[in-house]
Amino acid sequence: MKASVTEGLGQGFVVEEVDLADPVGHEVRVRVRASGLCHSDLSVATFIGGEFPVVLGHEVAGVVTETGPQVTQVKVGDHVVGSLIQYCGSCVNCLSGRTHICLRPEATLRTPDQAPRLSWNGAPVAQGMGLGGFAQEALIHENQLAVVPEGMPWAPAALIGCGVLTxxxxxxxxxxxxxxxxxxxxxxxxxxxxxxxxxxxxxxxxxxxxxxxxxxxxxxxxxxxxxxxxxxxxxxxxxxxxxxxxxxxxxxxxxxxxxxxxxxxxxxxxxxxxxxxxxxxxxxxxxxxxxxxxxxxxxxxxxxMGSSNLKRDIPFYASMYLQGRMNLDDLVSREIGLADIEAGYEALKDGSTARVVITDFS
Ligand SMILES: NC(=O)c1ccc[n+]([C@@H]2O[C@H](COP(=O)([O-])OP(=O)(O)OC[C@H]3O[C@@H](n4cnc5c(N)ncnc54)[C@H](O)[C@@H]3O)[C@@H](O)[C@H]2O)c1
Ligand SMILES: [Zn+2]
Ligand SMILES: [Zn+2]
Missing domain, CATH: 3.40.50.720 (NAD(P)-binding Rossmann-like Domain)
Known part of the structure; x- marks a missing residue:
């Protein structure tokens, strides 16, 4: 599949042919239909750093195409929105409803002894915030996904995952x-x-x-x-x-x-x-x-992350949008292709541009 890879600090976003593993455990394969450009991904790619090479992108909306054997919360065909909030569901904070401050967020990721979710030319590629939405497909833990109504348009749906929750x-x-x-x-x-x-x-x-x-x-x-x-x-x-x-x-x-x-x-x-x-x-x-x-x-x-509970709040905001009680359309200033991420971030420097969303993954 095609994914936009950031090879190192200041090395931008380049579309490459990347391999996605099959889902195991609680993982869900998502065909990405919209992916928002958030400032924090640009910060990671330009000065914060982290693991490289990496597929960034953490405002994701798409369709479930395959589920791992332990998945119970979503099914093939569901329209889902991802969030960078990672929670285990069993620590004391999760059990008291405060999943945004989970004590074991890494429980949603593969362990070092497992094959990586993403690889490129046979070598591992990191997945930004457990999502990696700058790609045609993503493999995401079911706890990082919420189901939204099929009538929810893709571009505003993607924005719910970070900017709206926050x-x-x-x-x-x-x-x-x-x-x-x-x-x-x-x-x-x-x-x-x-x-x-x-x-x-x-x-x-x-x-x-x-x-x-x-x-x-x-x-x-x-x-x-x-x-x-x-x-x-x-x-x-x-x-x-x-x-x-x-x-x-x-x-x-x-x-x-x-x-x-x-x-x-x-x-x-x-x-x-x-x-x-x-x-x-x-x-x-x-x-x-x-x-x-x-x-x-x-x-x-x-x-x-707005002290959010993503399973409750993402469908709630989608419903507010569909009822005309939350304006997300005016936040989508521009829709772009997967290869145009750098131009998209450039456009964000102009004050009149609120958000840029990738909707063309061809
Ligand atoms: N805490 C979290 O979990 C979380 C999550 C997501 C984003 N964020 C942060 O939220 C912030 C806002 O994100 P955004 O995408 O809206 O950023 P943005 O850059 O689009 O908006 C910032 C706004 O602040 C205005 N501004 C700058 N200086 C100002 C001043 N002196 N007085 C008044 N306004 C001023 C700018 O004109 C701009 O409109 C960012 O810092 C982002 O990193 C935090
Ligand atoms: Zn963000
Ligand atoms: Zn937890």
């Missing part, structure tokens, strides 16, 4: 936003827009979006922001205090730069929570005054 999940799961609450979303990128959608689903009364680009703020209004603030021309902390009167109940930081996170903390009202999602660099973080947060009864929380 953005909407931060609001609905991590912060448990309630009707009437005031919400601030800092960073109106693809993930931030899903937080806006999540806030609408939760019934938030006020949804303020801050960014430094007017085009993104215009888009945020279309997603349901009740107020927008350009942090370049207006002090966003003053703006949030003016709009809310007493500070926000929930602030979501999708940027992750020290000055921005500090602004987020200053936006909080009494009892408010600041949620850290964006990772702008290795020095990202925030100085917290114990006296200030204890007297204001505030909290600062890191959020991994």
């Amino acid at each position: 953005g909407a999940g931060a609001v609905l799961n991590s912060a448990d936003v309630r009707q009437g609450d005031t919400v601030v979303v800092i960073g109106a990128g693809g993930v931030g827009m899903n937080a806006v959608s999540g806030a609408r689903i939760a019934g938030a009364g006020t949804i303020i979006v801050a960014d430094i680009e007017d085009a993104k703020l215009e888009r945020a209004k279309a997603f349901g922001a009740t107020h927008v603030v350009n942090s370049r021309s207006t002090d966003p902390v003053d703006a949030v205090r003016d709009i809310t009167g007493h500070g926000a109940d929930h602030v979501f930081d999708f940027v992750g730069a020290r000055p921005v996170t500090a602004q987020g903390l200053r936006m909080l009202g009494k009892g408010g929570g600041l949620y850290l999602i964006g990772v702008g660099g290795t020095d990202a973080g925030v100085e917290v005054s114990a006296l200030a947060v204890l007297s204001g009864s505030q909290k600062v929380q890191g959020v991994y």
Whole structure:
């Protein structure tokens, strides 16, 4: 099958003929129909590194074509969406419903004594995040897949696996936003827009979006922001205090730069929570005054993958989309072929492009 291989740091994405093993145990063979380009794969390929050569791609939607002998949760013909959340299902965190912080995520992968899932010219190829979606086919543990209705279109389905789980999940799961609450979303990128959608689903009364680009703020209004603030021309902390009167109940930081996170903390009202999602660099973080947060009864929380339970949440977001209650169509700015990943990432540098999705695997 054809797969886009990254041979090393800075070596880009090159389509090669790669071999996929037959499914064993809980593995599922998926014919990939859509694969989203997320920034984190580009970061792995350009500066973070990891195992090479590798097939990246972790926003995957496709059809089940074959199942391993122990698979019970999906069947051939099912339409599925993958997620990078890997969980064992039997550790104490999984058993208490917190699969996103599973203690044994490696239980979903093959062990070193087993033949690799992917190989190229007879040598092993790593599989990004247990998914490897930049390929015609993928071999994925059933715990990393959720079934969606057949009426769900492929490109928006693929986005659910990372950006939607993260953005909407931060609001609905991590912060448990309630009707009437005031919400601030800092960073109106693809993930931030899903937080806006999540806030609408939760019934938030006020949804303020801050960014430094007017085009993104215009888009945020279309997603349901009740107020927008350009942090370049207006002090966003003053703006949030003016709009809310007493500070926000929930602030979501999708940027992750020290000055921005500090602004987020200053936006909080009494009892408010600041949620850290964006990772702008290795020095990202925030100085917290114990006296200030204890007297204001505030909290600062890191959020991994929107505290999501993928088996529950992926079908839920698909259903929200199909009911017209979650806008995913406006996140799919461009559809490309498997050979065009580098051009796709280049297009993402333009602020008007929200997400690029591979839908042509020929
Ligand atoms: N925590 C997790 O589990 C998780 C999962 C997926 C993605 N992420 C992270 O979420 C973040 C958002 O992802 P994305 O795809 O939407 O990124 P993006 O680059 O599309 O969006 C970031 C936005 O922040 C805006 N911005 C930059 N500086 C700003 C400032 N000073 N004030 C206000 N806005 C500013 C940009 O204009 C842009 O619109 C990324 O850092 C990504 O790595 C985290
Ligand atoms: Zn991602
Ligand atoms: Zn577990």
